[in-house]
Amino acid sequence: MSKNAVDQGDVRIERKGGVAYVEFHHPLSNSLPGKVLAKLANTITELGEDKEVLVIVLQSEGDRAFCAGASFDELISIDNLDTGKVFFSGFANVINAMRKCPKFIIGRVQGKAVGGGVGLASSVDYCFATKFAAVKLSELAVGIGPFVVGPAVERKIGTSGMSELAINATEWRTAEWARDKGLYTEVFDTAHDMDKAISELIEKLSGSNPEAMAELKRVFWQGTEHWDDLLAERAAISGRLVLSDFTRNAIEKFKKK
Template sequence: MSTVISKGSLHSKIDNTIATVTFGHPASNSFPSDLLQRLTAEINHLNGNSLVNVIILKSEGNKAFCAGASFEELLAVTNESEGKSFFSGFAHLINAMKSCSKIIVASVQGKAVGGGVGIVAACDYAFATEDSSIKLSELAIGIGPFVIEPVVSHKIGKTAMAQMTLNAQQWQTATWAQQKGLFATVVTTPEELITAVTAFARSIASYNPEALAQMKKIIWEGTENWDKLLIARAEISGKLVLSDFTKNALLQFKKQ
């Protein structure tokens, strides 16, 4: 890929056994492959840190939580191998998150699209604001939410997943997302979000880490085949992203 793409930012800090991981990117906190790899590595690192009991995952700014895959990088894909490699980044991140022994709490301050919805679903508990609408727009650009489908379906069920996928241009409200189980708690303001997430994380951090680790295994029972499944799904997306339909759709989205 010859296109120069911003790598984005990733910051992590630990305070009283609570690790806060913050990712960011100028394009609505979207994910190029480098940022996906760095976040995956950080989750794996924190998994092995005995000083951490709980992880808070959040993004930069007060607007979008995550716009999903980097359109710039999708447009730069030139062959199936590159496409599979890019989408495998989401596969590796989701697998790292669900396999991590620490409880991961999402702090969602704004809209989430595509892969961003998958990342929220891969968290064990999610707080959001009323501005945190969600959308799976992949069909509108000629691909599909193949890699994130298992984790989104695991969280909200196949029916709600299909509803979002087929209504590819429709935003679902934070209230809808809470009713379906993606968000556990929805608050009004960003300030209330910080207060609620902090209080919950402190509560979780006070529990027996061994009990939390066992509970997490139960939460994610039945996902043991995802190491292979999500990579196979990445291969599907990697082929479709090369189509003329997808290339043209991505260019149109960039102009908006």
């Protein structure tokens, strides 16, 4: 891989038996520009169709930042409605790919999750985290809102938890808060302990009936069949708001911090 490709972020796949480890990376706290979002959605879709894959683990590179959400550089470059909708549709496509994937997706959240990162954690089927995995939905603070990730977050932690995060957009919530709300299944003191628990769960799932797991996955996501249209509508809202002077000024201020 070239240095330039690394600087722009990437998605890597490592296979171990029937387990596919999907790792995304970006030098700016694992933020998600459009190209990384597209590759992530395509990767999950392809692995879902791969008969050799039993379980998928979604993770990011590094120690203390799981995902910083949308790329500010890309946000500030949006200059028309179509471009805005396309960018935010990138998050919609990843969520919908995870929703439709017939394989269980296990989340490994080693550090802080912001905005779209909370959306990713909400869209996996079973999520592990460390005590460093605080969460925040910061979108309102930059003049937009968590419109695209909102349905996934609300499905996981309820309307009350979702509205708490969305309204108090500058306040971090601890990993323990996220666990108590149902976003994380377990929270560990170290990444080593988390990885051990992930391995134990994978070992159990490796002996499970793939057809039964696929049917369970369908049951878990019943009632979301309209999300292709819903998330596209939400992407259009964000795409419109990101063009406002308020949002552009707010993003510039955040970038300077």
